[in-house]
Amino acid sequence: MPHGGEVMADVLASVSDVRAFIDEYYKAWGGTDENHILSYYAENVSVELPGMLLNGKAALRDQFVRPFIAAFAGNRHIVKNTIFGKNMVVVEFSFEADHNGPFAGRAATGDPVKVPGCGVYEFDPVNRTITAARIYFEFATLLKQISSHQPQVLQALLMSWFASRTISDSKGGSEQLRPH
Numbered sequence: 335m336p337h338g339g340e341v342m343a344d345v346l347a348s349v350s351d352v353r354a355f356i357d358e359y360y361k362a363w364g365g366t367d368e369n370h371i372l373s374y375y376a377e378n379v380s381v382e383l384p385g386m387l388l389n390g391k392a393a394l395r396d397q398f399v400r401p402f403i404a405a406f407a408g409n410r411h412i413v414k415n416t417i418f419g420k421n422m423v424v425v426e427f428s429f430e431a432d433h434n435g436p437f438a439g440r441a442a443t444g445d446p447v448k449v450p451g452c453g454v455y456e457f458d459p460v461n462r463t464i465t466a467a468r469i470y471f472e473f474a475t476l477l478k479q480i481s482s483h484q485p486q487v488l489q490a491l492l493m494s495w496f497a498s499r500t501i502s503d504s505k506g507g508s509e510q511l512r513p514h
Contacts, residue, residue: 346459349418355462356425356455360411366403368395376463383469405437406447425453429471433480440480447479 346352359374372391375381381388381398388394402409409431417424429449434442451471457464 346457346462352418352423352457353416355457356413356416356423359464360413360427363403364408364410366407368399368403371399371403374462374464376458376461376465379463379465379467381467381469384471384473401437405433405435405442406431407434408432411451421459422454422456425455427451427453429476437480438477440477443480445480447476449476449479 346355362371362374365371372395375391375394377391378389379391379394381394383398386397388397406429409429411425412428412430413425414428415426427450429447429451431447433440433445433447436442449472451469453470454468455464456466
């Protein structure tokens with residue numbers, strides 16, 4: 335079934351259709367084709383991650399998709415549970431990968447990572463695109479796993495990661511987060 339088609343057969347009409355869509359979406363993350371990953375998102379998508387709000391595909395590409403596929407090419411999302419609602423699905427997953435590229439100022443370590451997460455995805459069932467997402471993911475755990483053999487580096491990484499997070503507004507600008 336081609337992704338993004340507007341043929342009535344492509345409409346996400348059942349639990350099995352939505353499950354297949356989510357499986358395809360997570361499978362796309364295992365590659366390095368950012369355009370393929372982005373094809374699952376609506377143009378005006380809003381994605382909320384810990385410490386960040388990304389509005390639109392450009393912000394999503396630059397601040398989430400590119401860093402993750404560069405650092406964790408071949409990653410896997412192991413689905414643990416799903417809850418289905420009207421034009422919405424909640425997915426509990428395990429993010430599993432090897433740190434094989436730079437991430438958060440840290441060169442590739444080759445270290446394996448395994449981080450629990452949960453995504454709340456709102457979607458357009460006709461266009462088969464994610465319109466909004468709230469992804470709860472333990473970035474601190476991820477950073478700890480890629481720095482576990484260098485505890486002094488971990489503290490610096492955590493501080494720089496959280497200090498550098500930006501919130502993109504709907505005009506494509508960004509606002510720096512500041513500690514409370």
